[in-house]
Amino acid sequence: MKKIICPSMMCANFDSLKEEVAKLDMAGIDIFHIDIMDGIFVPNFGMGLQDIQCIRKNTEKLIDVHLMIENPGNYIDLFAKLGVDIIYIHPEADKHPARTIEKIKAASKAAGIAINPGTSVETIEELLPMIDYLMAMTVNPGFAGQKYLNFVDNKIKKLVRLKKDYGFKVMVDGAISSEKINELSKLGVDGFILGTSSLFGKNEDYKTIIERLKK
Incomplete structure (x- = not known):
């Protein structure tokens, strides 16, 4: 399964965001992840x-925004106009998450939800x-x-089972090391948001790291 x-x-x-985008793009990343x-x-x-x-100006790759904000439904049009491809909201921050997801779809963007470690699958299953x-x-x-909070693994296993019924991709975000990528990809996780645990601030170039992680 492709990671x-x-x-x-x-x-x-x-200090050099444009150059960072170019290096990551050439290294073979799939989606630029932006936290708001x-x-x-x-x-x-x-x-x-x-x-x-x-970032949008300097890549043709997909861009997602992770909206860690209250009432995200008020800002969907703003982010859609900036040219992002995927918009994540937190149902915990939205009184009407289903309506906001419909708004994302109406803007011709892919819709995602992000759930906190303490949020149960049962509370978002209808979405x-x-x-x-x-x-x-x-x-x-x-x-x-x-x-990394290990207790979330049980929830990830539930989500992997549910994706077979609904067709969404399961992504993980937070302290994702190379060991965790290996472990979670075997469980059926599709995508990995990478920060300082496995990608940034290392002595190797991005291309070398990403080629190894994709293996």
């Missing part, structure tokens, strides 16, 4: 609109027929450099 590799651009070198935070849903602030514009991607957070969202 979908998604660099978390929050961890990139912002509002300081309310999570206690941090993420990337900005200008960062999305820069599964509507989505293209489901991203299981394996750390509490908001900050890079956290430890």
